[in-house]
Amino acid sequence: xxxxxxxxxxxxxxxxxxxxxxxxxxxxxxxxxxxxxxxxxxxxxxxxxxxxxxxxxxxxxxxxxxxxxxxxxxxxxxxxxxxxxxxxxxxxxxxxxxxxxxxxxxxxxxxxxxxxxxxxxxxxxxxxxxxxxxxxxxxxxxxxxxxxxxxxxxxxxxxxxxxxxxxxxxxxxxxxxxxxxxxxxxxxxxxxxxxxxxxxxxxxxxxxxxxxxxxxxxxxxxxxxxxxxxxxxxxxxxxxxxxxxxxxxxxxxxxxxxxxxxxxxxxxxxxxxxxxxxxxxxxxxxxxxxxxxxxxxxxxxxxxxxxxxxxxxxxxxxxxxxxxxxxxxxxxxxxxxxxxxxxxxxxxxxxxxxxxxxxxxxxxxxxxxxxxxxxxxxxxxxxxxxxxxxxxxx
Amino acid sequence: xxxxxxxxxxxxxxxxxxxxxxxxxxxxxxxxxxxxxxxxxxxxxxxxxxxxxxxxxxxxxxxxxxxxxxxxxxxxxxxxxxxxxxxxxxxxxxxxxxxxxxxxxxxxxxxxxxxxxxxxxxxxxxxxxxxxxxxxxxxxxxxxxxxx
Ligand SMILES: Cc1ncc(COP(=O)(O)O)c(C=O)c1O
Numbered sequence: 244x245x246x247x248x249x250x251x252x253x254x255x256x257x258x259x260x261x262x263x264x265x266x267x268x269x270x271x272x273x274x275x276x277x278x279x280x281x282x283x284x285x286x287x288x289x290x291x292x293x294x295x296x297x298x299x300x301x302x303x304x305x306x307x308x309x310x311x312x313x314x315x316x317x318x319x320x321x322x323x324x325x326x327x328x329x330x331x332x333x334x335x336x337x338x339x340x341x342x343x344x345x346x347x348x349x350x351x352x353x354x355x356x357x358x359x360x361x362x363x364x365x366x367x368x369x370x371x372x373x374x375x376x377x378x379x380x381x382x383x384x385x386x387x388x389x390x391x392x393x394x395x396x397x398x399x400x401x402x403x404x405x406x407x408x409x410x411x412x413x414x415x416x417x418x419x420x421x422x423x424x425x426x427x428x429x430x431x432x433x434x435x436x437x438x439x440x441x442x443x444x445x446x447x448x449x450x451x452x453x454x455x456x457x458x459x460x461x462x463x464x465x466x467x468x469x470x471x472x473x474x475x476x477x478x479x480x481x482x483x484x485x486x487x488x489x490x491x492x493x494x495x496x497x498x499x500x501x502x503x504x505x506x507x508x509x510x511x512x513x514x515x516x517x518x519x520x521x522x523x524x525x526x527x528x529x530x531x532x533x534x535x536x537x538x539x540x541x542x543x544x545x546x547x548x549x550x551x552x553x554x555x556x557x558x559x560x561x562x563x564x565x566x567x568x569x570x571x572x573x574x575x576x577x578x579x580x581x582x583x584x585x586x587x588x589x590x591x592x593x594x595x596x597x598x599x600x601x602x603x604x605x606x607x608x609x610x611x612x613x614x615x616x617x618x619x620x621x622x623x624x625x626x627x628x629x630x631x632x633x634x635x636x637x
Numbered sequence: 638x639x640x641x642x643x644x645x646x647x648x649x650x651x652x653x654x655x656x657x658x659x660x661x662x663x664x665x666x667x668x669x670x671x672x673x674x675x676x677x678x679x680x681x682x683x684x685x686x687x688x689x690x691x692x693x694x695x696x697x698x699x700x701x702x703x704x705x706x707x708x709x710x711x712x713x714x715x716x717x718x719x720x721x722x723x724x725x726x727x728x729x730x731x732x733x734x735x736x737x738x739x740x741x742x743x744x745x746x747x748x749x750x751x752x753x754x755x756x757x758x759x760x761x762x763x764x765x766x767x768x769x770x771x772x773x774x775x776x777x778x779x780x781x782x783x784x785x
Contacts, residue, residue: 547694551721552665552721555665555722568697589695625718626718626719627699627717627718627719628719
Protein backbone atom coordinates (compact mmCIF):
# COMPACT_ATOMS: atom_id res chain seq x y z
CA UNK A 244 0.00 0.00 0.00
CA UNK A 245 1.09 3.50 -0.76
CA UNK A 246 -1.20 5.19 1.70
CA UNK A 247 1.45 6.40 4.13
CA UNK A 248 3.79 7.57 1.44
CA UNK A 249 4.54 11.25 1.23
CA UNK A 250 3.14 12.82 -1.90
CA UNK A 251 4.13 16.21 -3.22
CA UNK A 252 2.29 17.67 -6.17
CA UNK A 253 4.46 20.05 -8.18
CA UNK A 254 2.46 20.21 -11.38
CA UNK A 255 0.17 23.12 -10.57
CA UNK A 256 0.68 24.61 -14.04
CA UNK A 257 -1.03 21.54 -15.48
CA UNK A 258 -3.93 21.87 -13.08
CA UNK A 259 -4.62 22.58 -9.44
CA UNK A 260 -6.89 20.81 -6.98
CA UNK A 261 -10.24 22.52 -6.49
CA UNK A 262 -10.32 24.62 -3.32
CA UNK A 263 -12.69 23.14 -0.74
CA UNK A 264 -14.46 26.51 -0.36
CA UNK A 265 -14.99 26.50 -4.11
CA UNK A 266 -16.36 22.97 -4.09
CA UNK A 267 -18.77 23.94 -1.32
CA UNK A 268 -19.92 26.98 -3.26
CA UNK A 269 -20.60 24.78 -6.29
CA UNK A 270 -22.46 21.95 -4.59
CA UNK A 271 -25.93 23.54 -4.37
CA UNK A 272 -25.93 24.04 -8.14
CA UNK A 273 -25.63 20.31 -8.69
CA UNK A 274 -28.26 19.60 -6.08
CA UNK A 275 -31.23 21.77 -5.20
CA UNK A 276 -30.52 24.70 -7.53
CA UNK A 277 -30.27 22.84 -10.78
CA UNK A 278 -32.37 25.15 -12.95
CA UNK A 279 -31.54 26.26 -16.47
CA UNK A 280 -30.76 29.99 -16.43
CA UNK A 281 -32.90 30.33 -19.55
CA UNK A 282 -36.11 29.19 -17.82
CA UNK A 283 -38.65 31.66 -16.59
CA UNK A 284 -39.73 29.85 -13.42
CA UNK A 285 -38.04 30.21 -10.05
CA UNK A 286 -35.56 27.40 -10.69
CA UNK A 287 -34.39 29.21 -13.78
CA UNK A 288 -34.31 32.61 -12.14
CA UNK A 289 -32.19 31.31 -9.27
CA UNK A 290 -29.69 29.92 -11.73
CA UNK A 291 -29.77 33.07 -13.82
CA UNK A 292 -29.12 35.14 -10.75
CA UNK A 293 -26.09 33.20 -9.60
CA UNK A 294 -24.59 33.30 -13.10
CA UNK A 295 -25.11 37.08 -13.11
CA UNK A 296 -23.50 37.44 -9.69
CA UNK A 297 -20.55 35.33 -10.79
CA UNK A 298 -20.13 37.41 -13.91
CA UNK A 299 -20.23 40.64 -11.91
CA UNK A 300 -17.71 39.30 -9.47
CA UNK A 301 -15.27 38.43 -12.27
CA UNK A 302 -15.92 41.79 -13.96
CA UNK A 303 -15.01 43.50 -10.71
CA UNK A 304 -11.63 41.76 -10.61
CA UNK A 305 -10.96 42.66 -14.24
CA UNK A 306 -12.27 46.24 -13.88
CA UNK A 307 -14.63 45.71 -16.78
CA UNK A 308 -18.37 45.45 -17.29
CA UNK A 309 -20.20 42.12 -16.86
CA UNK A 310 -21.22 42.18 -20.54
CA UNK A 311 -17.54 41.86 -21.43
CA UNK A 312 -17.24 38.46 -19.73
CA UNK A 313 -18.01 35.36 -21.80
CA UNK A 314 -17.96 32.03 -20.01
CA UNK A 315 -16.63 29.11 -22.06
CA UNK A 316 -15.58 25.50 -21.55
CA UNK A 317 -11.95 26.34 -20.83
CA UNK A 318 -8.73 27.92 -22.01
CA UNK A 319 -8.69 26.14 -25.33
CA UNK A 320 -12.19 27.24 -26.27
CA UNK A 321 -11.55 30.83 -25.22
CA UNK A 322 -8.41 30.97 -27.33
CA UNK A 323 -10.25 29.48 -30.30
CA UNK A 324 -13.11 31.92 -29.90
CA UNK A 325 -10.74 34.88 -29.67
CA UNK A 326 -8.56 34.02 -32.64
CA UNK A 327 -11.06 32.37 -34.99
CA UNK A 328 -13.75 34.72 -33.79
CA UNK A 329 -11.74 37.74 -34.94
CA UNK A 330 -10.45 36.02 -38.08
CA UNK A 331 -13.87 34.85 -39.28
CA UNK A 332 -15.45 38.20 -38.58
CA UNK A 333 -12.79 39.97 -40.65
CA UNK A 334 -12.72 37.32 -43.38
CA UNK A 335 -9.02 37.60 -44.24
CA UNK A 336 -5.81 39.14 -43.00
CA UNK A 337 -2.60 38.73 -41.06
CA UNK A 338 -2.09 37.55 -37.48
CA UNK A 339 0.96 38.04 -35.27
CA UNK A 340 1.77 35.59 -32.49
CA UNK A 341 4.86 34.03 -30.91
CA UNK A 342 6.66 30.71 -31.21
CA UNK A 343 6.15 29.87 -27.57
CA UNK A 344 2.36 29.99 -27.38
CA UNK A 345 0.30 27.10 -26.06
CA UNK A 346 -0.80 24.58 -28.73
CA UNK A 347 -4.31 26.02 -28.39
CA UNK A 348 -2.99 29.18 -30.07
CA UNK A 349 -0.45 27.60 -32.42
CA UNK A 350 -2.75 24.93 -33.85
CA UNK A 351 -5.55 27.49 -34.25
CA UNK A 352 -3.21 29.80 -36.19
CA UNK A 353 -2.00 26.92 -38.35
CA UNK A 354 -5.60 26.04 -39.10
CA UNK A 355 -6.23 29.63 -40.18
CA UNK A 356 -3.14 29.54 -42.39
CA UNK A 357 -4.69 26.62 -44.23
CA UNK A 358 -7.76 28.79 -44.69
CA UNK A 359 -6.14 31.75 -46.35
CA UNK A 360 -4.89 33.80 -43.43
CA UNK A 361 -1.23 34.64 -42.97
CA UNK A 362 0.54 34.31 -39.63
CA UNK A 363 3.85 35.59 -38.27
CA UNK A 364 5.31 33.52 -35.43
CA UNK A 365 7.72 35.81 -33.57
CA UNK A 366 10.98 34.60 -32.09
CA UNK A 367 11.73 35.12 -28.41
CA UNK A 368 15.01 35.85 -26.68
CA UNK A 369 16.98 33.34 -24.59
CA UNK A 370 14.74 33.96 -21.59
CA UNK A 371 11.57 33.57 -23.61
CA UNK A 372 10.66 37.23 -23.89
CA UNK A 373 8.85 38.62 -26.92
CA UNK A 374 10.38 41.93 -27.92
CA UNK A 375 7.63 44.55 -28.45
CA UNK A 376 9.81 46.07 -31.19
CA UNK A 377 9.54 42.79 -33.08
CA UNK A 378 5.77 43.01 -32.80
CA UNK A 379 5.91 46.55 -34.15
CA UNK A 380 8.08 45.48 -37.08
CA UNK A 381 5.83 42.55 -37.96
CA UNK A 382 2.75 44.73 -38.37
CA UNK A 383 1.49 45.10 -41.93
CA UNK A 384 -1.49 46.93 -43.32
CA UNK A 385 -3.33 43.61 -43.31
CA UNK A 386 -2.72 42.75 -39.66
CA UNK A 387 -6.01 42.03 -37.91
CA UNK A 388 -4.91 40.49 -34.63
CA UNK A 389 -1.95 40.17 -32.28
CA UNK A 390 -2.03 37.24 -29.84
CA UNK A 391 0.76 37.01 -27.29
CA UNK A 392 0.51 35.00 -24.08
CA UNK A 393 0.61 36.76 -20.71
CA UNK A 394 2.89 34.15 -19.17
CA UNK A 395 4.35 30.98 -20.59
CA UNK A 396 3.11 27.66 -19.22
CA UNK A 397 6.42 25.82 -19.52
CA UNK A 398 9.13 28.25 -18.51
CA UNK A 399 7.01 30.78 -16.62
CA UNK A 400 8.29 33.84 -18.47
CA UNK A 401 5.99 36.87 -18.18
CA UNK A 402 5.59 38.79 -21.43
CA UNK A 403 5.48 42.60 -21.70
CA UNK A 404 1.86 42.54 -22.76
CA UNK A 405 1.14 46.09 -21.65
CA UNK A 406 3.74 47.40 -24.11
CA UNK A 407 2.57 45.08 -26.84
CA UNK A 408 -1.02 46.16 -26.20
CA UNK A 409 0.07 49.75 -26.51
CA UNK A 410 1.56 49.11 -29.93
CA UNK A 411 -1.55 47.22 -31.02
CA UNK A 412 -3.75 50.07 -29.92
CA UNK A 413 -1.67 52.68 -31.74
CA UNK A 414 -2.12 50.71 -34.94
CA UNK A 415 -5.77 49.99 -34.30
CA UNK A 416 -5.16 46.24 -34.25
CA UNK A 417 -6.97 43.89 -31.87
CA UNK A 418 -4.85 42.34 -29.13
CA UNK A 419 -5.58 39.01 -27.45
CA UNK A 420 -3.60 37.59 -24.56
CA UNK A 421 -3.73 34.00 -23.35
CA UNK A 422 -3.70 34.55 -19.58
CA UNK A 423 -4.40 30.93 -18.57
CA UNK A 424 -1.25 30.77 -16.45
CA UNK A 425 -1.59 34.32 -15.16
CA UNK A 426 -5.15 34.00 -13.92
CA UNK A 427 -4.23 33.42 -10.29
CA UNK A 428 -1.11 35.47 -9.78
CA UNK A 429 -0.83 38.47 -12.12
CA UNK A 430 -2.85 41.65 -12.51
CA UNK A 431 -5.96 41.11 -14.58
CA UNK A 432 -7.01 44.74 -14.59
CA UNK A 433 -7.89 45.32 -18.23
CA UNK A 434 -7.99 49.08 -17.77
CA UNK A 435 -4.18 48.91 -17.55
CA UNK A 436 -3.33 45.91 -19.67
CA UNK A 437 -4.31 47.36 -23.08
CA UNK A 438 -5.94 44.11 -24.14
CA UNK A 439 -9.07 43.68 -26.24
CA UNK A 440 -9.43 39.98 -25.60
CA UNK A 441 -8.13 37.91 -22.69
CA UNK A 442 -8.38 34.17 -22.05
CA UNK A 443 -8.71 32.96 -18.45
CA UNK A 444 -8.75 29.42 -17.14
CA UNK A 445 -10.53 27.95 -14.12
CA UNK A 446 -8.46 24.82 -13.72
CA UNK A 447 -5.21 26.61 -12.83
CA UNK A 448 -6.60 28.76 -10.02
CA UNK A 449 -8.04 26.15 -7.65
CA UNK A 450 -11.31 26.27 -9.55
CA UNK A 451 -13.03 23.49 -11.46
CA UNK A 452 -11.80 22.11 -14.79
CA UNK A 453 -13.65 22.69 -18.03
CA UNK A 454 -14.50 26.33 -17.49
CA UNK A 455 -12.88 29.40 -18.97
CA UNK A 456 -13.53 33.03 -19.73
CA UNK A 457 -12.98 35.17 -22.75
CA UNK A 458 -12.88 38.81 -21.77
CA UNK A 459 -14.11 40.69 -24.86
CA UNK A 460 -13.85 44.44 -24.83
CA UNK A 461 -17.05 46.31 -25.68
CA UNK A 462 -17.13 47.00 -29.38
CA UNK A 463 -14.99 44.05 -30.44
CA UNK A 464 -16.84 41.97 -33.03
CA UNK A 465 -16.43 38.22 -32.89
CA UNK A 466 -17.92 35.51 -35.04
CA UNK A 467 -19.21 32.93 -32.54
CA UNK A 468 -18.01 29.35 -32.98
CA UNK A 469 -20.96 27.67 -31.29
CA UNK A 470 -24.41 28.57 -32.56
CA UNK A 471 -27.66 27.79 -30.84
CA UNK A 472 -29.81 29.23 -28.11
CA UNK A 473 -27.90 32.50 -27.92
CA UNK A 474 -26.44 32.24 -24.42
CA UNK A 475 -23.44 34.36 -23.36
CA UNK A 476 -24.60 37.38 -25.38
CA UNK A 477 -24.89 35.06 -28.43
CA UNK A 478 -21.13 34.51 -28.33
CA UNK A 479 -21.32 31.00 -26.89
CA UNK A 480 -24.57 29.10 -27.15
CA UNK A 481 -25.47 26.17 -24.95
CA UNK A 482 -26.92 25.85 -21.45
CA UNK A 483 -24.50 27.44 -19.03
CA UNK A 484 -22.39 25.17 -16.84
CA UNK A 485 -23.77 26.84 -13.74
CA UNK A 486 -21.77 25.00 -11.03
CA UNK A 487 -18.50 25.52 -12.93
CA UNK A 488 -19.23 29.22 -13.49
CA UNK A 489 -20.00 29.66 -9.80
CA UNK A 490 -16.83 27.77 -8.90
CA UNK A 491 -14.62 29.70 -11.27
CA UNK A 492 -15.86 33.05 -9.99
CA UNK A 493 -15.37 31.95 -6.37
CA UNK A 494 -11.89 30.64 -7.16
CA UNK A 495 -10.97 33.96 -8.73
CA UNK A 496 -12.29 35.88 -5.74
CA UNK A 497 -10.14 33.87 -3.35
CA UNK A 498 -7.09 34.02 -5.60
CA UNK A 499 -7.51 37.75 -6.02
CA UNK A 500 -8.00 38.40 -2.32
CA UNK A 501 -5.00 36.28 -1.28
CA UNK A 502 -2.77 37.13 -4.22
CA UNK A 503 -0.38 39.61 -2.69
CA UNK A 504 0.51 37.48 0.31
CA UNK A 505 0.54 34.24 -1.62
CA UNK A 506 2.75 35.61 -4.42
CA UNK A 507 5.29 36.76 -1.88
CA UNK A 508 5.35 33.34 -0.27
CA UNK A 509 5.60 31.53 -3.62
CA UNK A 510 8.38 33.75 -4.95
CA UNK A 511 10.41 33.15 -1.81
CA UNK A 512 9.91 29.37 -2.09
CA UNK A 513 10.61 29.45 -5.82
CA UNK A 514 13.85 31.40 -5.59
CA UNK A 515 15.20 29.40 -2.66
CA UNK A 516 14.47 26.18 -4.51
CA UNK A 517 16.09 27.39 -7.73
CA UNK A 518 19.21 28.51 -5.87
CA UNK A 519 19.50 25.28 -3.92
CA UNK A 520 18.98 22.96 -6.87
CA UNK A 521 21.51 24.76 -9.04
CA UNK A 522 24.01 24.91 -6.19
CA UNK A 523 23.60 21.26 -5.21
CA UNK A 524 23.28 19.52 -8.56
CA UNK A 525 26.12 20.06 -11.02
CA UNK A 526 25.36 20.74 -14.67
CA UNK A 527 21.92 22.15 -14.01
CA UNK A 528 20.52 25.51 -15.11
CA UNK A 529 17.33 27.54 -15.05
CA UNK A 530 15.14 27.96 -18.13
CA UNK A 531 13.11 31.14 -18.51
CA UNK A 532 13.58 34.62 -17.13
CA UNK A 533 15.06 34.82 -13.60
CA UNK A 534 12.70 37.56 -12.37
CA UNK A 535 10.04 38.18 -15.04
CA UNK A 536 8.65 34.85 -14.03
CA UNK A 537 5.45 33.35 -12.66
CA UNK A 538 5.68 33.03 -8.87
CA UNK A 539 5.01 29.29 -9.06
CA UNK A 540 7.28 28.23 -11.92
CA UNK A 541 10.67 26.51 -11.71
CA UNK A 542 12.02 24.98 -14.92
CA UNK A 543 15.47 23.45 -14.70
CA UNK A 544 17.52 21.43 -17.18
CA UNK A 545 19.74 18.64 -15.90
CA UNK A 546 22.37 17.78 -18.47
CA UNK A 547 23.05 14.18 -19.55
CA UNK A 548 19.74 12.79 -18.35
CA UNK A 549 16.36 12.48 -20.01
CA UNK A 550 13.31 14.18 -18.54
CA UNK A 551 10.83 11.32 -18.57
CA UNK A 552 13.22 9.12 -16.62
CA UNK A 553 13.67 11.82 -14.00
CA UNK A 554 9.90 12.36 -13.87
CA UNK A 555 9.20 8.67 -13.31
CA UNK A 556 11.91 8.27 -10.65
CA UNK A 557 10.43 11.28 -8.85
CA UNK A 558 6.94 9.85 -9.24
CA UNK A 559 8.15 6.68 -7.54
CA UNK A 560 9.05 8.88 -4.57
CA UNK A 561 5.62 10.49 -4.59
CA UNK A 562 6.67 13.69 -6.36
CA UNK A 563 4.67 14.85 -9.40
CA UNK A 564 6.42 17.08 -11.96
CA UNK A 565 6.41 17.50 -15.73
CA UNK A 566 9.03 17.53 -18.47
CA UNK A 567 9.71 19.25 -21.78
CA UNK A 568 10.87 16.00 -23.29
CA UNK A 569 8.35 13.68 -24.88
CA UNK A 570 8.37 10.55 -26.98
CA UNK A 571 6.67 10.81 -30.32
CA UNK A 572 6.34 7.99 -32.78
CA UNK A 573 9.67 8.61 -34.44
CA UNK A 574 11.98 10.14 -31.93
CA UNK A 575 12.14 11.87 -28.61
CA UNK A 576 10.94 15.41 -29.20
CA UNK A 577 11.71 18.50 -27.21
CA UNK A 578 9.22 21.18 -26.39
CA UNK A 579 8.72 23.94 -28.92
CA UNK A 580 9.32 26.45 -26.12
CA UNK A 581 12.78 25.13 -25.19
CA UNK A 582 13.57 24.98 -28.89
CA UNK A 583 12.52 28.63 -29.29
CA UNK A 584 14.73 29.83 -26.43
CA UNK A 585 17.65 28.29 -28.27
CA UNK A 586 18.43 25.16 -26.29
CA UNK A 587 20.12 22.36 -28.17
CA UNK A 588 18.22 19.10 -28.11
CA UNK A 589 20.87 17.49 -25.92
CA UNK A 590 20.29 20.13 -23.26
CA UNK A 591 16.53 20.35 -23.62
CA UNK A 592 15.79 16.68 -23.01
CA UNK A 593 16.69 16.95 -19.36
CA UNK A 594 14.27 19.73 -18.51
CA UNK A 595 11.94 19.38 -15.54
CA UNK A 596 9.13 21.77 -14.64
CA UNK A 597 8.27 22.07 -10.98
CA UNK A 598 5.20 24.26 -10.43
CA UNK A 599 4.53 24.92 -6.77
CA UNK A 600 1.17 25.75 -5.25
CA UNK A 601 -0.84 26.79 -2.24
CA UNK A 602 0.01 23.68 -0.29
CA UNK A 603 3.72 23.59 -1.08
CA UNK A 604 5.95 24.14 1.95
CA UNK A 605 9.63 24.78 2.56
CA UNK A 606 9.90 21.24 3.94
CA UNK A 607 8.37 19.80 0.77
CA UNK A 608 10.99 21.46 -1.39
CA UNK A 609 13.81 20.40 0.92
CA UNK A 610 12.56 16.85 0.61
CA UNK A 611 12.36 17.16 -3.18
CA UNK A 612 15.98 18.26 -3.33
CA UNK A 613 17.19 15.38 -1.15
CA UNK A 614 15.37 12.93 -3.43
CA UNK A 615 16.26 14.64 -6.69
CA UNK A 616 20.02 14.78 -6.11
CA UNK A 617 20.60 10.98 -5.99
CA UNK A 618 18.13 10.42 -8.84
CA UNK A 619 20.14 12.65 -11.15
CA UNK A 620 23.34 10.94 -9.99
CA UNK A 621 21.91 7.48 -10.64
CA UNK A 622 20.68 8.35 -14.11
CA UNK A 623 23.93 10.11 -15.00
CA UNK A 624 25.86 7.02 -13.95
CA UNK A 625 24.09 4.93 -16.60
CA UNK A 626 24.13 7.69 -19.23
CA UNK A 627 26.67 7.65 -22.09
CA UNK A 628 26.07 11.36 -22.76
CA UNK A 629 28.41 14.08 -21.58
CA UNK A 630 27.21 17.50 -22.70
CA UNK A 631 29.49 20.43 -21.91
CA UNK A 632 27.78 23.26 -20.10
CA UNK A 633 29.23 25.65 -22.65
CA UNK A 634 27.43 23.79 -25.44
CA UNK A 635 23.83 24.01 -24.36
CA UNK A 636 22.74 26.69 -26.81
CA UNK A 637 22.34 26.50 -30.55
CA UNK B 638 -28.50 -7.67 -23.06
CA UNK B 639 -26.53 -6.53 -20.08
CA UNK B 640 -25.88 -2.82 -20.14
CA UNK B 641 -22.26 -1.76 -19.93
CA UNK B 642 -21.60 0.35 -16.90
CA UNK B 643 -18.41 2.35 -17.24
CA UNK B 644 -16.50 2.75 -14.08
CA UNK B 645 -15.25 6.29 -14.34
CA UNK B 646 -13.32 6.20 -11.13
CA UNK B 647 -9.86 5.31 -9.92
CA UNK B 648 -10.74 5.21 -6.26
CA UNK B 649 -8.41 3.22 -4.05
CA UNK B 650 -5.82 3.16 -6.79
CA UNK B 651 -4.69 6.72 -6.48
CA UNK B 652 -1.04 7.20 -7.25
CA UNK B 653 -0.60 3.58 -8.32
CA UNK B 654 -1.20 3.87 -12.00
CA UNK B 655 1.87 3.18 -14.04
CA UNK B 656 2.58 3.72 -17.71
CA UNK B 657 4.46 0.49 -18.28
CA UNK B 658 4.46 -3.24 -17.45
CA UNK B 659 5.85 -4.71 -14.23
CA UNK B 660 8.87 -5.97 -16.18
CA UNK B 661 9.68 -2.49 -17.50
CA UNK B 662 9.30 -1.07 -14.03
CA UNK B 663 11.69 -3.63 -12.54
CA UNK B 664 14.38 -3.02 -15.17
CA UNK B 665 13.93 0.76 -15.10
CA UNK B 666 14.22 1.14 -11.35
CA UNK B 667 16.72 -1.69 -10.89
CA UNK B 668 18.75 -1.79 -14.08
CA UNK B 669 20.84 -4.95 -14.51
CA UNK B 670 24.46 -5.26 -15.61
CA UNK B 671 25.33 -1.63 -15.10
CA UNK B 672 28.82 -0.60 -14.07
CA UNK B 673 29.36 -1.22 -10.39
CA UNK B 674 32.11 1.38 -10.10
CA UNK B 675 34.20 3.87 -12.01
CA UNK B 676 37.06 1.35 -11.94
CA UNK B 677 34.91 -1.30 -13.55
CA UNK B 678 33.84 1.15 -16.22
CA UNK B 679 37.44 2.05 -17.00
CA UNK B 680 38.32 -1.62 -17.14
CA UNK B 681 35.57 -2.29 -19.71
CA UNK B 682 36.48 0.78 -21.74
CA UNK B 683 39.98 -0.71 -22.02
CA UNK B 684 39.39 -4.44 -22.12
CA UNK B 685 35.92 -5.06 -23.53
CA UNK B 686 36.08 -7.30 -26.60
CA UNK B 687 33.51 -5.24 -28.40
CA UNK B 688 31.89 -1.83 -27.93
CA UNK B 689 28.93 -0.57 -29.96
CA UNK B 690 27.10 2.72 -29.84
CA UNK B 691 23.95 3.99 -31.55
CA UNK B 692 21.77 7.07 -31.45
CA UNK B 693 22.59 10.52 -30.20
CA UNK B 694 21.20 12.68 -27.46
CA UNK B 695 20.01 15.08 -30.15
CA UNK B 696 17.52 12.54 -31.42
CA UNK B 697 16.67 11.55 -27.92
CA UNK B 698 18.03 8.10 -27.25
CA UNK B 699 21.58 6.91 -27.12
CA UNK B 700 22.98 3.53 -26.14
CA UNK B 701 26.40 2.01 -25.70
CA UNK B 702 26.98 -1.71 -25.25
CA UNK B 703 30.14 -3.42 -24.01
CA UNK B 704 30.66 -7.18 -24.41
CA UNK B 705 33.30 -9.67 -23.33
CA UNK B 706 33.54 -12.82 -25.43
CA UNK B 707 35.02 -16.20 -24.66
CA UNK B 708 35.03 -19.12 -27.13
CA UNK B 709 32.38 -17.44 -29.24
CA UNK B 710 30.08 -16.88 -26.28
CA UNK B 711 29.18 -13.55 -24.64
CA UNK B 712 30.33 -13.90 -21.04
CA UNK B 713 29.83 -10.35 -19.80
CA UNK B 714 27.82 -7.34 -20.88
CA UNK B 715 27.62 -3.78 -19.63
CA UNK B 716 25.71 -0.83 -21.09
CA UNK B 717 24.91 2.82 -20.82
CA UNK B 718 21.69 4.43 -21.98
CA UNK B 719 20.36 7.94 -22.29
CA UNK B 720 16.63 7.96 -22.79
CA UNK B 721 13.19 7.36 -21.40
CA UNK B 722 12.06 4.50 -19.16
CA UNK B 723 11.52 2.05 -22.00
CA UNK B 724 14.95 2.81 -23.46
CA UNK B 725 16.61 2.10 -20.13
CA UNK B 726 14.51 -0.99 -19.43
CA UNK B 727 14.99 -2.45 -22.89
CA UNK B 728 18.78 -2.15 -22.75
CA UNK B 729 18.79 -3.61 -19.28
CA UNK B 730 16.74 -6.65 -20.25
CA UNK B 731 18.77 -7.08 -23.43
CA UNK B 732 21.94 -7.26 -21.36
CA UNK B 733 20.42 -10.20 -19.48
CA UNK B 734 19.28 -11.87 -22.68
CA UNK B 735 22.71 -11.88 -24.32
CA UNK B 736 24.86 -13.29 -21.56
CA UNK B 737 25.60 -16.94 -22.30
CA UNK B 738 24.50 -16.64 -25.91
CA UNK B 739 26.73 -17.39 -28.90
CA UNK B 740 27.51 -14.39 -31.06
CA UNK B 741 25.32 -15.87 -33.81
CA UNK B 742 22.35 -16.21 -31.50
CA UNK B 743 22.92 -12.77 -30.01
CA UNK B 744 22.88 -11.27 -33.50
CA UNK B 745 19.47 -12.77 -34.08
CA UNK B 746 17.82 -10.84 -31.27
CA UNK B 747 15.15 -8.62 -32.76
CA UNK B 748 13.37 -5.62 -31.26
CA UNK B 749 10.21 -7.69 -30.98
CA UNK B 750 12.06 -10.21 -28.78
CA UNK B 751 12.99 -7.42 -26.39
CA UNK B 752 9.45 -6.04 -26.37
CA UNK B 753 8.12 -9.54 -25.72
CA UNK B 754 10.46 -10.06 -22.78
CA UNK B 755 9.24 -6.75 -21.33
CA UNK B 756 5.65 -7.99 -21.78
CA UNK B 757 4.95 -5.11 -24.12
CA UNK B 758 5.71 -1.42 -24.59
CA UNK B 759 3.43 1.41 -25.63
CA UNK B 760 3.44 1.56 -29.44
CA UNK B 761 5.09 4.96 -29.59
CA UNK B 762 7.93 3.74 -27.37
CA UNK B 763 8.95 0.76 -29.46
CA UNK B 764 11.55 2.68 -31.43
CA UNK B 765 13.60 2.92 -28.23
CA UNK B 766 14.18 -0.78 -27.94
CA UNK B 767 15.05 -1.00 -31.61
CA UNK B 768 18.27 0.74 -30.65
CA UNK B 769 19.40 -1.82 -28.07
CA UNK B 770 19.80 -4.61 -30.59
CA UNK B 771 21.56 -2.28 -33.03
CA UNK B 772 24.08 -1.32 -30.36
CA UNK B 773 24.66 -4.97 -29.61
CA UNK B 774 25.19 -5.79 -33.28
CA UNK B 775 27.70 -2.98 -33.52
CA UNK B 776 29.52 -4.33 -30.47
CA UNK B 777 29.71 -7.76 -32.12
CA UNK B 778 30.92 -6.17 -35.38
CA UNK B 779 33.53 -4.32 -33.38
CA UNK B 780 34.67 -7.57 -31.77
CA UNK B 781 34.92 -9.38 -35.08
CA UNK B 782 36.80 -6.56 -36.71
CA UNK B 783 39.33 -6.51 -33.89
CA UNK B 784 39.77 -10.26 -34.18
CA UNK B 785 40.70 -10.04 -37.82
C1 LIG C 1 -1.10 29.03 -21.55
C2 LIG C 1 -2.23 28.08 -21.72
N1 LIG C 1 -3.12 28.26 -22.69
C3 LIG C 1 -4.16 27.42 -22.88
C4 LIG C 1 -4.35 26.32 -22.07
C5 LIG C 1 -5.50 25.38 -22.36
O1 LIG C 1 -6.44 25.32 -21.33
P1 LIG C 1 -7.49 24.13 -21.23
O2 LIG C 1 -6.72 22.86 -21.26
O3 LIG C 1 -8.19 24.36 -19.94
O4 LIG C 1 -8.43 24.23 -22.38
C6 LIG C 1 -3.45 26.10 -21.02
C7 LIG C 1 -3.61 24.94 -20.13
O5 LIG C 1 -2.90 23.97 -20.22
C8 LIG C 1 -2.36 26.98 -20.85
O6 LIG C 1 -1.44 26.80 -19.89
